[in-house]
Amino acid sequence: MTLAPIRRNIQELPASRIRQVTMAARGIDDVIPLWFGEGDDVTPAFIRDAAAEALHRGETFYGPNRGIPELRDAIQRYLRRIYGSEIDLGRIIVSASAMNALMIAIQCLVGHGDSAVVMGPIWPNAEHAIAAMGARVRHVDLQVQPDGSWHLDLGRLAEACDPTTRLIVVNSPSNPTGWMASEADLQGILALARERGIWILADEVYARIVYGRRHAPSFLTLAKPDDPVVVINSFSKSWSMTGWRLGWIVAPHELTVAIEKMTEFNISHPTTFVQWGGIAALDHGDDYVQTLVRRYAEAAELVYDRLSPLPRVRFSRPRSAFYAFFKVDGVADSFGYATELIQRAKVGLAPGIAFGPSGEGHLRLCFAASLPKLSQALDRLVPALR
Numbered sequence: 045m046t047l048a049p050i051r052r053n054i055q056e057l058p059a060s061r062i063r064q065v066t067m068a069a070r071g072i073d074d075v076i077p078l079w080f081g082e083g084d085d086v087t088p089a090f091i092r093d094a095a096a097e098a099l100h101r102g103e104t105f106y107g108p109n110r111g112i113p114e115l116r117d118a119i120q121r122y123l124r125r126i127y128g129s130e131i132d133l134g135r136i137i138v139s140a141s142a143m144n145a146l147m148i149a150i151q152c153l154v155g156h157g158d159s160a161v162v163m164g165p166i167w168p169n170a171e172h173a174i175a176a177m178g179a180r181v182r183h184v185d186l187q188v189q190p191d192g193s194w195h196l197d198l199g200r201l202a203e204a205c206d207p208t209t210r211l212i213v214v215n216s217p218s219n220p221t222g223w224m225a226s227e228a229d230l231q232g233i234l235a236l237a238r239e240r241g242i243w244i245l246a247d248e249v250y251a252r253i254v255y256g257r258r259h260a261p262s263f264l265t266l267a268k269p270d271d272p273v274v275v276i277n278s279f280s281k282s283w284s285m286t287g288w289r290l291g292w293i294v295a296p297h298e299l300t301v302a303i304e305k306m307t308e309f310n311i312s313h314p315t316t317f318v319q320w321g322g323i324a325a326l327d328h329g330d331d332y333v334q335t336l337v338r339r340y341a342e343a344a345e346l347v348y349d350r351l352s353p354l355p356r357v358r359f360s361r362p363r364s365a366f367y368a369f370f371k372v373d374g375v376a377d378s379f380g381y382a383t384e385l386i387q388r389a390k391v392g393l394a395p396g397i398a399f400g401p402s403g404e405g406h407l408r409l410c411f412a413a414s415l416p417k418l419s420q421a422l423d424r425l426v427p428a429l430r
């Protein structure tokens with residue numbers, strides 16, 4: 045029997061380079077894994093309890109595509125409290141994670157013959173979701189500054205857009221670079237999108253993981269309700285809920301109708317009892333987020349203090365997200381080097397090439413692990429990176 049072909053776009057998608065590095069660690073004992081983007085904290089008890097109570101009282105039925113009204117209300121309250129933004133309830137949709145939100149928005153907005161612009165180095169999933177839909181991806185590289193920080197050149201972004209461009213993906217704060225767009229950057233991108241009729245897909249999952257401020261600059265405070273802007277957020281990072289698969293989308297009314305349809309065909313709706321955990325996180329989680337971010341800030345300092353004096357290592361002090369994305373002089377093959385570090389230092393890092401060609405020569409270390417574990421990992425890494 046000959047099988048009918050699987051779509052070429054899907055077959056051609058590359059395997060995750062981070063997962064490939066983790067394979068290289070198989071059979072090696074005692075590797076400290078800092079390659080994935082999550083910490084080691086279990087979700088706080090008040091959130092787990094709220095979901096468990098919902099499960100026990102029988103919240104096990106189908107619900108609305110857009111999410112349960114109680115959670116959409118909670119998201120609206122949260123956006124009002126944190127951003128001072130009054131977002132119409134009709135613009136809020138609950139998703140099963142940021143990844144699900146990205147995929148559904150991309151399904152609604154791009155297809156064959158279209159192109160989308162991403163700013164590298166970038167977490168690759170949005171790009172692969174775009175390729176899966178048959179659209180072309182154009183890279184605009186962020187520029188490394190002499191101090192190791194990253195900068196967006198708006199002129200280059202404008203040049204990368206042409207009449208086929210439907211979408212600009214903006215991930216700020218960024219994974220892996222920690223680049224945080226200024227309000228002026230966001231205004232510039234918004235002006236370009238308005239002028240050319242291009243959608244902005246803003247992945248703001250690290251919006252609260254910022255050091256020295258309450259939240260990162262956001263399209264939520266800058267865009268008008270009918271601007272071509274889709275803002276995506278997630279419970280994964282700020283409330284330590286990576287395994288729950290819960291997030292949300294803010295979009296103009298017209299697009300929410302399309303997103304609602306595609307939600308039906310992808311997941312119908314996010315898991316009902318899980319959504320009750322989301323309400324607890326938003327309504328009662330401010331202290332938790334603050335404490336977590338304080339710890340991440342300490343971790344950022346620790347990593348910076350230990351790695352930045354090394355002569356071969358170059359990066360700037362992280363101001364947002366929970367990654368150190370550093371260049372190692374003399375390293376041309378980050379995948380090979382990350383594999384080597386597993387053997388030599390027994391620490392698992394993500395290779396920069398996993399985030400696109402502009403990430404080559406870099407390594408990404410996630411510092412969301414507990415401080416003792418991080419400290420032990422650094423004790424092993426420092427001699428290896430010398």
Ligand SMILES: Cc1ncc(COP(=O)(O)O)c(C=O)c1O
Nearest residue numbers: 081141142143167219249278280
């Ligand atoms: C930039 C970015 N967007 C989205 C996600 C995925 O978030 P979620 O767990 O909600 O799918 C991640 C996870 O690493 C990320 O780094």
